[in-house]
Every structure is written in C-alpha cells, then in structure tokens.
Amino acid sequence: MKFALVGNQNCGKTTLFNALTGANQHVGNFPGVTVDSKVGTIRGTDALVVDLPGIYSIRPYTNEEIVTRDFVINEKPDGIINIVDATNIERNLYLSLQLLEMRIPTVIALNMMDEVRNNGGTIDVKKMAKALGVPVIPISAAKNEGVSELVSAALSAAKNKKRPAVYDFCESGPVHRCIHAVSHLIEDHADAIGVSARFCATKLIESDFSLNDRLSLSENELELLEHSVIEMEHDSGLDRNAALAEMRYTFIEKVCRDAVVKPKESKEHRRTTRMDAVLTNRFAAIPIFLCIIFTVFFLTFNVIGAALSDWLELGIDRLTAVVSAALNAYGINPVVHSLLIDGVFAGVGSVLSFLPLIVVLFFFLSILEDTGYMARIAFVMDKPLRKIGLSGRSIVPMLIGFGCSVPAIMATRTLASNRDRKLTLMLIPFMSCSAKIPIYTVFAAAFFPEYAAFVMMALYLFGIVIGILTALLLKSVAFRGKPVPFVMELPNYRLPSAKGVLLLMWDKAKDFLQRAFTVIFAATVIIWFLQSFDLRLNVVTNSADSLLAMVGRWIAPIFTPLGFGDWKAATALVTGFTAKEAVLSTMDILLGGQKLTSFFASTLAAVSFLVFTLLYTPCVAAIATVRRELDSNVGALGVVLMQCGVAWLCAFAVFQIGGLFI
Amino acid sequence: MVAAATAAVAAVTAAAVRFKRVAYEILKRNLVDFDMTLNDLKIGETGVISAVGGEGALRLRLLDMGLIPHTRVQLQKVAPLGDPIQILIRGYELSLRREDAAKITLGGEERQ
Numbered sequence: 001m002k003f004a005l006v007g008n009q010n011c012g013k014t015t016l017f018n019a020l021t022g023a024n025q026h027v028g029n030f031p032g033v034t035v036d037s038k039v040g041t042i043r044g045t046d047a048l049v050v051d052l053p054g055i056y057s058i059r060p061y062t063n064e065e066i067v068t069r070d071f072v073i074n075e076k077p078d079g080i081i082n083i084v085d086a087t088n089i090e091r092n093l094y095l096s097l098q099l100l101e102m103r104i105p106t107v108i109a110l111n112m113m114d115e116v117r118n119n120g121g122t123i124d125v126k127k128m129a130k131a132l133g134v135p136v137i138p139i140s141a142a143k144n145e146g147v148s149e150l151v152s153a154a155l156s157a158a159k160n161k162k163r164p165a166v167y168d169f170c171e172s173g174p175v176h177r178c179i180h181a182v183s184h185l186i187e188d189h190a191d192a193i194g195v196s197a198r199f200c201a202t203k204l205i206e207s208d209f210s211l212n213d214r215l216s217l218s219e220n221e222l223e224l225l226e227h228s229v230i231e232m233e234h235d236s237g238l239d240r241n242a243a244l245a246e247m248r249y250t251f252i253e254k255v256c257r258d259a260v261v262k263p264k265e266s267k268e269h270r271r272t273t274r275m276d277a278v279l280t281n282r283f284a285a286i287p288i289f290l291c292i293i294f295t296v297f298f299l300t301f302n303v304i305g306a307a308l309s310d311w312l313e314l315g316i317d318r319l320t321a322v323v324s325a326a327l328n329a330y331g332i333n334p335v336v337h338s339l340l341i342d343g344v345f346a347g348v349g350s351v352l353s354f355l356p357l358i359v360v361l362f363f364f365l366s367i368l369e370d371t372g373y374m375a376r377i378a379f380v381m382d383k384p385l386r387k388i389g390l391s392g393r394s395i396v397p398m399l400i401g402f403g404c405s406v407p408a409i410m411a412t413r414t415l416a417s418n419r420d421r422k423l424t425l426m427l428i429p430f431m432s433c434s435a436k437i438p439i440y441t442v443f444a445a446a447f448f449p450e451y452a453a454f455v456m457m458a459l460y461l462f463g464i465v466i467g468i469l470t471a472l473l474l475k476s477v478a479f480r481g482k483p484v485p486f487v488m489e490l491p492n493y494r495l496p497s498a499k500g501v502l503l504l505m506w507d508k509a510k511d512f513l514q515r516a517f518t519v520i521f522a523a524t525v526i527i528w529f530l531q532s533f534d535l536r537l538n539v540v541t542n543s544a545d546s547l548l549a550m551v552g553r554w555i556a557p558i559f560t561p562l563g564f565g566d567w568k569a570a571t572a573l574v575t576g577f578t579a580k581e582a583v584l585s586t587m588d589i590l591l592g593g594q595k596l597t598s599f600f601a602s603t604l605a606a607v608s609f610l611v612f613t614l615l616y617t618p619c620v621a622a623i624a625t626v627r628r629e630l631d632s633n634v635g636a637l638g639v640v641l642m643q644c645g646v647a648w649l650c651a652f653a654v655f656q657i658g659g660l661f662i
Numbered sequence: 663m664v665a666a667a668t669a670a671v672a673a674v675t676a677a678a679v680r681f682k683r684v685a686y687e688i689l690k691r692n693l694v695d696f697d698m699t700l701n702d703l704k705i706g707e708t709g710v711i712s713a714v715g716g717e718g719a720l721r722l723r724l725l726d727m728g729l730i731p732h733t734r735v736q737l738q739k740v741a742p743l744g745d746p747i748q749i750l751i752r753g754y755e756l757s758l759r760r761e762d763a764a765k766i767t768l769g770g771e772e773r774q
Contacts (some may be wrong), residue, residue, distance in 0.1 A: 047698055057726035063717040088754045091728050238731070242714060245725035248731075253773075262753065271754075276739070285742045381745040386759075454689045485720035485762065490748060490755040 001047040004072055006099060007083035008092050009054035010372070010491040011109045016083050016141035017051040018499055020151070025051075032136075036069065041150055047158075051083065056091070056474070058098045058203075060210040063418050064483060069210075072102060077220065078080030079105040079158035081150070086110045086123060086138070087268070087492070089260060097348045097625030102163045103196035105157040106134045109150050119263035126593055127259040142497055148574055165200050167250040174235035177582040178205060189215040203231050205240055235617055272372075272492040277374070285380045293399050296364040300357060300367035301403040301434055308356035316349045337524075338532060347506050347524030350579055351517055354621055358504050361400065362406040366504045368396075369414060370496030372398045379486060388468055391416070391486050394424040398467075401431030402460075402508055405622040406516075409629055410508060422645050423474060425629055428619045429643055430467030432460055437581035439613055442584060446596040447606050463614050466650060514624070517625035520578075527578050543589055552570055560611060562648065563605030573612070579619050581589035608655040615647035700749070701764040712735050712770030713752035720762060727768060728752045732773040 003376040005020075007013040015026070021040030031448050035367065038051040053064035059065055082099050084092040089110075099106060108129075116123060135153045139146030156162075170176040182201040190197035193214050200211055204225060217225070229240050278284060299305070327337050368374050378392030385394055393415055400408035408428045415421045440459055444452035508543055508640060531547040532539060540546045553573030559565045559573075568590040576583035589597055600606040617623065617640045627636035703709055710735050714724050728751055729735070738755065739748040746759045 056724070059719075059726070061722065084742075088752075090752045091754060094726060094728065102706055241722060241725055242730060245730050249728060249730055250773075280739060280741065280748075282740075282742045375757075379741055379746060379748065380743075382759070383741065393680045485723045486746065487720070487723045487756065487758045487762065490757055 001045075002047045002077045002081075003042070003047060003079045003081050003154060004047050004068075004075075004077040005081045005083065006072075006095070007067060008047070008056055008085065008088075008095060008527045009015055009153045010489060011083055011088075011092060011649060012141045013054055013056070013083050013495055014050065014137070015500060016081075016109060016111065016147070017049065018497075018503060019050055019141050019147050019570075020567060022300050032140070038644040045151065045154065045155065050077070054066045055095065057095060059168060060208050062416075062641065066210075067175045072099075072104065076194070076357070077104065079107065079154050080153050081107055081109055082119065083109045083111050083141075086113050086116045087266060088254060089123070090252050093132075093255070094130075094248055097169055097248050097251065098199075099131065100134065100167055101169075101196060102201040103198065103200060105162050106164055107150065107154045107157050107161075108132065108134055108136045109141075109146075110136055110138045111141050111313070114140045114145065115264065115266065119266040120260045121263035124259040128255060130136055131166070131255045131259065133164045133535070141540075144632075159451035159512075160600035167196075170247050171250070174232045175247045176230050178232035181224055185221055185224055185228075186215060186217065189217060205232075206244055207240060207299050210548065220398075227246035264490075266630070268494070271388070272611045275457075275493050276490075279377055282532070285376075289380055291376055292368075295397070296361070296368075297403055298400065305357045307359065308313050309353055312352055312356060313349070316352065320345045320349075329596060335532070339446050339528070342532075343525045346528070347521040350524055351513070351520045354404070355509055355510065355514075358407045358410065358600070359402050359509050361403075361411070362508045363501060365411055365414075366501045367496050370500060372491045372493045373638060374414070375488060375490050378486075379490060382486060386486075389479060390423060390471070394420055397424055398428060398431055401428040404435050405431075406512070406625050407434050409622060409625040410512065412629060416488075419479055422630065422635075423471065423479050425626060426474065426642065427467045427471055427656065429622065430470065430615065432463045432614055433580070433618065435619070435633060438581060439583055440610065442596070443610050447603050449601075459610060462611065466615060466646065469657055470646060475585070491578065514609075515550060515628040516621055516624040519627070520621050523578050523620040527575060531575075538643070539613055549590075553647050558648075559612075561655070562651040563602065563608045564600060566599070568599070569609060573616070576613070576621055579621075580613075583613060602662075604658045607658070608651045611654050612651040615650055617643045617647075665760070667709045690745040698768045699764045700735060700737070700766040700768060701747075701760050703735075705737055705740065708734055708736040709768035710772050711768060715765035715767065716762060717765055718746075721765075724766065729756075729769050731753055732756075734772055754771070 005013060006019055009653055017038065017040065022043050024043070025038050027262030033337055037053065038436045039047055040051070042049050047594050050071065052068045055062070055065050055068050055333055058065060060069070060071050071077070079394050080099055081101075082096050084096060090132045096108060110123065110125065110128075115122065123138070125136050135157060137150045137153050139150055141147070156290050168176075170179055179198070179201055182205055183197045186200055186204065187197045195211070196477070200215060203211055204215075208246045232243060235241055238246060277287060281288075322346070324337070324341050354426075367470065368377075374393065374396070376395060380392065382392035386393055394412075397408045397411040397415075400411055405428050408431070412421045412425045412428075415424060436457075440456050441452070444455040450453045529547070530551065531543070533547055534545045535547065535550065543549060549567060550573055551574060552567040555574070556565050556567045556570040568587070569589060572583045572586040575586040587596070600609065623636055623640055626639050627633060630636055630639075666741055677762075682699060698709065700711075702707065711729060711731050712720060713731060714729055733751060736750040737747060738750050741747070741757075744760075746757045747763055748757045750756075
C-alpha cells in the first residue's frame with residue numbers, strides 16, 4: 001500500500017513524515033522528478049508513504065506543483081494523507097479541496113491542534129469531517145499525538161477504497177453550472193485515463209491544459225468547453241481563475257464558520273510579532289542578519305567545523321603513518337606504496353575533510369530554516385538581490401560561499417525556484433572560498449609586503465563585483481524567463497525539532513559521500529598518476545619530466561596573453577583543480593627554492609595570476625556538487641567552462657590594461 | 663565651508679524629495695479615477711480587495727494565497743529597504759513586492 005503525504009509549506013509536513021516513519025526513509029527515485037521526495041515505511045505496517053514537496057495549490061507552474069500532481073495522477077497512490085495547519089486553516093484547506101476533487105481515498109491530518117486549543121480556540125472535527133466528506137484527525141506531529149489514529153484512519157480508508165463523500169464545492173450559480181457542464185462533457189475521456197472528471201473539469205476551466213494531451217479532447221469539445229467558460233465569466237462577473245478561487249474560498253469560509261472557533265490572538269503570533277519588531281526592524285534587521293550569519297560562519301569554519309576537521313585530519317595522518325610504516329616494513333614496491341599513500345589515502349582524506357563543514361553548517365542552516373528566520377532573511381534582503389535577478393533567500397548560500405563552495409552549493413536546495421537555484425549556484429564560486437586565502441597571503445606578502453591587507457580586500461571585492469556583473473549578464477541572456485513570483489508566507493517562529501535537525505544533517509552527509517566520493521577520489525588518483533609517471537610510464541625523479549608537467553607545457557600558451565605563460569604556473573593551476581591549497585604546494589616543488597618574485601616577470605603578471613586563481617573553476621568537490629544539484633554532466637561542464645572563461649577574460653583585461661599604465 | 667555647503671545641498675535635496683512625495687500623494691488621492699491599491703496602504707491601515715490584477719503565475723499565486731475580492735487585508739510592515747511589504751490576510755502573514763501589491767485594487771465590500 002502506498003500513501004502520498006501532501007500539504008502546504010510550513011505546516012509541519014516533514015515533522016509528520018519523520019513521526020510516521022522514524023529513521024526508516026530514503027530519497028525516492030521517480031521518473032522525471034528533479035525535486036527530492038522521500039519515501040519511508042509507516043512504523044508498524046508495511047505501507048509506504050511518500051513525502052511530496054510542500055505546495056499551496058495544484059498548478060502547472062513550479063516544479064514542486066508538477067511533481068505532486070504527476071505523482072498523484074501517474075503513480076495512483078492508494079490514499080492521500082493531507083496535512084493541514086489548524087492555526088492557518090483557511091489557506092491550508094484551499095489545497096485540500098483540490099485534492100478531494102481527485103477522488104482518491106483521503107484523510108486530513110489537522111496538525112498543531114494543541115496550539116489552537118491552548119489559545120482558547122476549538123475545531124469541531126466531526127462537523128468538519130462531515131462537511132468535507134473525509135476523516136479529519138486532530139494531531140500534533142511535533143508531540144507525536146494522534147499519529148497512530150491517523151495511521152489507522154488512513155489504512156482503513158485505503159483498504160475500503162473510501163472515496164471522499166463530498167466533492168461538489170460550488171453553490172448553485174454560474175460557476176456550478178459551468179463545472180458540471182464541463183464534467184459531463186469530458187466524463188468519458190477522464191474515465192478512460194482513470195482521473196476524476198471533476199478534477200479534470202476544474203483544471204480545464206482554469207486553463208491548465210497540462211492534461212489536454214492525455215484527455216485527447218476533440219476540437220468540437222474544446223470549443224464547447226470554452227463556450228461554457230465564457231458564459232460563466234459573463235454571468236459571474238469574474239474571470240475563470242478568480243471565479244474558481246472564490247468558489248473554493250467561499251466553501252471554506254462556510255465550513256469554518258460552522259466548525260471553527262478561532263482564538264483571539266494566539267500566543268505564538270504575539271511572540272512572533274514581538275520578535276519581528278526586532279528581527280525585521282527598520283534599523284536593526286540588517287545588522288542582526290549580518291551578526292547571525294557571521295556567527296554561523298565563524299562557528300562553522302573557525303571553531304566547531306575547524307576543530308572537527310583537525311581531529312579528522314589527525315586521525316587520517318596517524319592511520320596513514322601506520323599504514324605507510326607497515327608497507328615499508330613489508331618491503332612493498334615503492335610505486336604501490338606511493339599509490340596507496342599519496343593517491344588513495346590523500347583522496348579519501350580530501351573527501352572526508354569536507355564532512356565536518358557540511359554537517360556543522362547544515363546544523364545551523366536547518367535551525368534557521370525551521371525556526372522561520374530564513375523567511376525573514378528573504379523578506380529583508382529581497383530588494384538588493386532582486387536587482388541581480390534573484391530573491392532574498394539566495395544571500396545565505398552566497399555568503400556561505402566565502403567559507404566553502406561545497407556546502408554553499410548544497411544549501412541552494414532550499415531556494416524556492418529552479419531558476420534561482422541554478423543562478424545562485426553559478427555565482428557561488430565567485431565568492432572567494434577560504435581555501436584560497438593561503439595563496440593570497442603568500443602572494444601578497446611576496447609582492448606587496450606593505451599593502452598585503454589591502455590587496456586581500458581588493459581581491460574579495462573584485463570577486464563580488466565580477467559575480468554581480470555575471471549575474472546581470474546571465475539574467476539578461478540565459479535566465480530571461482520570469483522568476484517565480486515572490487509571494488511568500490512569513491510563518492510564526494517555532495522551536496525546531498532536534499530529530500528533524502539531526503535527520504537533515506545525516507541526510508546531507510550521506511548525500512555528499514554517496515554522490516561526490518567517486519568523483520573526488522578519481523580526480524585525486526588521476527592527478528597522482530600524472531605527477532608520478534612520465535610518458536613511458538617510468539616513475540619520475542624530477543617533477544619537470546612528469547606527465548603533469550607535459551600537460552602544463554601543453555596548456556601554458558593559453559596563459560601567455562595573461563602574463564604567466566610558464567609551464568610551472570600552468571601546472572600549479574591544474575593541480576589546484578583537486579584542492580586550491582595544492583596550487584601553493586605545487587608551486588613550491590616546481591620552483592625548487594627559486595623565489596616567487598623572481599619567477600613572475602612582473603608584479604602585474606603576479607596580479608593577473610591571482611585574479612585568475614580567484615575566479616577560475618573551484619575544486620573538484622565543488623564541481624561534483626554542482627553536478628549533483630543540477631543533475632546534469634553537461635550543465636556542470638558548462639559551469640566550469642563559464643568560470644574558466646570569465647577568469648581568463650578578467651586576468652587578460654587586468655594584464656593588458658594594467659600594462660598600458662605601468 | 664565645503665561641509666556647510668554640502669549640508670545645505672543635502673537639506674535642500676531632502677526637502678525637495680519630501681515635497682515631491684507629499685505633492686504626489688495629495689494629487690493621487692484627489693484624482694477622480696484614483697484606484698487605491700494594496701501598495702497605497704499605510705502601516706496599520708486595512709482595506710478590502712475589489713480586484714486582483716497581474717497575470718500568469720503571479721496572479722494565480724495571489725489568488726491561491728487567498729487574495730481574492732471581498733477579503734480584508736492589513737498592511738503590517740515594510741521591509742527595512744522599503745520593499746517588499748508584509749500584510750495580514752486570513753489570519754496569516756504574507757510578504758509580497760510593492761510592484762505586485764500595486765496590482766491589487768482595494769475598495770471592495772466585505773462579504774457577510
């Protein structure tokens with residue numbers, strides 16, 4: 001047996017899913033689905049439940065809506081569990097009415113009932129169940145109350161194939177006439193594809209033609225349909241979409257008048273208003289936001305995450321030393337020794353080094369999201385980000401990018417639309433990550449000993465400016481389409497659940513290891529191979545003879561117009577592909593004691609090199625994450641090429657234009 | 663000297679800007695065919711929706727979120743940078759951009 005869990009955003013859907021399934025869940029794999037939907041087994045049963053994305057209505061506009069609709073229509077679940085936030089019941093029931101029209105056995109889970117009761121409100125569950133024609137079960141997902149009743153109600157509805165008893169939400173009048181006329185008209189077609197005629201009718205009236213191909217209506221029928229819709233618009237004085245929305249809300253208002261006594265003002269809402277008086281205050285909002293993000297950043301990259309990373313590194317170093325000693329004692333072939341120690345262990349080490357950052361960062365991010373503060377960030381920061389074609393929420397992943405691109409790219413998953421997600425993750429690498437700091441420090445100390453701090457600042461700023469310019473360019477070229485409308489709910493502040501936070505951390509860590517491991521590992525081993533062997537597969541003694549140096553010589557001419565066409569610089573940049581720290585260490589080896597200042601022909605060439613390092617493609621871990629989030633090899637390659645292109649152009653401009661002045 | 667001149671220029675500019683805004687408000691509110699929109703509400707003011715404009719996904723989103731004719735809305739807050747705004751509707755808080763709020767006409771009558 002299979003259930004779909006459907007509900008609005010911010011109504012406690014994930015909490016209910018966790019309560020239903022425990023830790024027994026995994027990411028589902030449905031054809032054509034790009035949005036995550038998790039599958040789990042309901043505790044104590046063998047029934048599956050699929051956690052569909054949070055939506056407000058069934059429209060063919062956002063990915064989330066399409067996923068939900070397709071799942072219900074194509075996968076034909078045995079039942080729907082519709083979770084409804086009792087503290088915000090009118091708007092939540094709007095989606096319910098559309099689900100009921102689908103005529104699939106449905107149970108409504110009335111969540112946060114404890115909150116309604118505590119504030120002196122009541123909901124007459126029996127009356128509401130009668131009015132809606134489906135079981136209504138009051139629950140509190142966070143306190144795990146009513147969940148077992150919900151499960152048995154859902155199982156019994158699905159077993160007995162109990163379709164919703166009420167599905168006619170229209171009072172007699174023009175809208176009623178139109179819906180019924182269209183239902184009759186298309187009944188045969190709808191039956192043929194096994195979808196409720198009423199659902200198809202309302203969707204057709206709302207000009208949602210995504211079911212058209214499957215319904216295969218004739219020209220004649222389409223004309224009749226259009227005719228009755230126009231008649232309805234004329235008689236009701238409203239256009240088709242407003243008429244249907246009004247029909248639904250009118251029905252909901254009637255149900256609520258009969259069954260709901262709303263509390264005057266809830267404690268939660270008063271608390272939210274008080275907190276917002278500070279957190280979205282005209283003067284304090286932005287400083288507070290910056291403080292919170294800075295704290296998250298500091299704790300992740302400097303305190304907790306860094307400490308965990310250090311311990312992990314220590315452990316890996318110990319293990320490496322032990323294995324290395326054991327292999328030497330055994331007298332193993334030095335090439336195999338090098339493969340294991342410099343290739344395998346280094347590769348595994350570099351994958352693992354990201355884990356603490358990801359886990360710690362997502363700990364904080366999920367708290368920001370679950371408390372409701374993330375919506376406030378979007379509210380406060382929307383105006384400046386709109387100018388570059390994004391919306392407020394994108395600021396968080398971009399700021400995280402100054403620490404490490406990998407978790408920053410993973411954090412784009414919380415953005416509202418696919419378009420925002422893609423545009424944001426393309427911009428993240430322009431936010432100079434912390435692994436590049438050592439490179440800047442060494443170069444600044446060597447070339448500008450007096451202005452080191454100033455040079456560092458200028459580099460960061462330069463990255464941001466190029467990021468903004470790229471965004472403006474992408475906005476007018478590749479991302480022309482209208483962004484998803486910014487009409488966003490500001491939910492009440494709530495305490496996040498520890499279970500939800502932990503599950504998310506675990507998910508992110510698992511996801512990163514599964515998807516990125518092979519790519520990062522392979523890249524490290526390949527670079528090791530190129531470094532260790534020459535063309536005839538002899539082990540090199542002088543790094544200038546290695547395959548890697550050959551590659552460096554081969555691509556060096558590309559960098560001649562940028563002022564550093566030497567193979568050593570090119571080779572260093574290639575190794576920077578595995579991790580940005582490698583740029584310095586490779587330089588160190590290749591220069592063999594030669595001074596950095598004497599290596600570059602001029603200070604300008606060094607600056608050009610720095611600019612290229614700042615902007616060119618991030619490390620392989622970031623690329624693997626981009627590939628995972630875009631779910632496309634071509635897309636990931638495109639991002640890499642775009643970034644290398646931008647880096648080349650900027651370094652070129654700096655070197656050539658700078659040359660005119662110096 | 664320079665500082666005084668700069669301050670004077672700044673003061674004059676600010677006064678001009680304020681005058682322009684006030685003049686605009688007076689003009690707008692007194693024009694015969696002036697349609698009050700959600701964007702014209704002041705903080706704390708309420709109004710009843712009479713029509714929802716806009717098109718495509720935006721309009722459907724507004725309707726779905728419960729912004730339909732005969733519904734009462736209250737402007738609660740303006741974001742620190744002046745845009746977007748926060749409104750109270752059907753007992754919950756919603757934020758939307760000013761340009762979109764300007765497409766929602768007020769002056770309707772609440773349904774009984």
